Amino acid sequence: MTTMRKDKPILVLGGTGKTGRRVLSRLRQRGYEVRAASRKGAARFDWNDENTWEPVLDGVGAAYLVDSMQSDAGTSMSAFGKLAAARGVERLVLLSHRDWVVPEGEEKLPCERAVRESGAEWTLLKPAWFAQNFSEDPFFRGQLVDGEVVWSAGAGTEPFVDVEDIADVAVAALTEDGHGGQAYELSGPRLLSLDEVADEIARATGRVIAYRPVPPDDFTAYAARQGLPEDFTALLNTLFGWIGENRFATLGDGVQRALGREPRDFADYVRVTAATGIWHG
Missing domain, CATH: 3.40.50.720 (NAD(P)-binding Rossmann-like Domain)
Known part of the structure; x- marks a missing residue:
């Protein structure tokens, strides 16, 4: 209410x-x-x-x-x-x-x-990591347009969350009773490797997209060629490293607790986003 x-x-x-x-x-x-x-x-x-x-x-x-x-x-x-x-x-x-x-x-x-x-x-x-980073962040979207996801995240997994779910929980907390004093861990319903991310987007777009895991130093050199600032590159290497070691490879129950429903699946995000043609350049 x-x-x-x-x-x-x-x-x-x-x-x-x-x-x-x-x-x-x-x-x-x-x-x-x-x-x-x-x-x-x-x-x-x-x-x-x-x-x-x-x-x-x-x-x-x-x-x-x-x-x-x-x-x-x-x-x-x-x-x-x-x-x-x-x-x-x-x-x-x-x-x-x-x-x-x-x-x-x-x-x-x-x-x-x-x-x-x-x-x-x-x-x-x-x-968790926003699913929408793959379509709304110029750097990550650019990788998909180029057909290669280059991260220093190894074989780690992440429960990517749909930003639409974050917004739904935020609005509920802003406008409804029952959310005070709550810390909501928000994630998608499953863990995905970067290989699986690339495969799902490739299938949805009909394009060849691959994940290329690289060591942190190689990612730093790659990011410099892409024009990324050094401090942002360092942050990404840290975050990618945490994915690589599965530091946050757990599913959160915040969407279920706040909204009484399951979180949106990454495949649903991919299907809707692919239909816009944004990953075709």
Whole structure:
């Protein structure tokens, strides 16, 4: 049952991102007033400019949060979360991550702690790799157009999650009771290797697409030829390495718990996406 009042706007940070724009669309379809905030939008918001924070929170009843992805993201989220609660925001829904591995003594996911300690009702979304990265990220989509998925992920597996499911859970948490204090591990219904990913997309498109696993150093050289920034390449090597060692090769039950249904399968995502022709260049 929908319980969030419709006379209070819902704030969406990252409204042009993979999850944010889907959250915005769903909220609008349900008749909610939404406030999409970004550095260049009508509702200006910048994590690095605290003068932009209070105006976007004015009158807001709930907020969908995406952190700054900077080294001080936890500090910023803590200040913003407490300000939101003080301004009367009732619910905060944070797009987080599965638990990162960090050096001993460091906070694993400081933004999660910041939201939990904000004073508002909170929900954490902890998704696996987005299936939509293969179609909506230029680098990964480009690999498929070229017919070769080059990752330093070995034979590891990942339970790729459909972003549509993330958006459905986010909207439920923003607008319905029963999700407060929940940390939802969001994944697809099965584990897939990169070989299987390439095979499924190849079958759906009728094209030859192969997975070529490479060592991290070879991926670094490959990424440099593709024009990727060094820091992004280093991050990818870390994330690929975790896939290679099956660090997160487990299925989450967050979609089932939040929505009472099974998550969308990767094959469904591939079928729908292939029909658009996006992997043909």
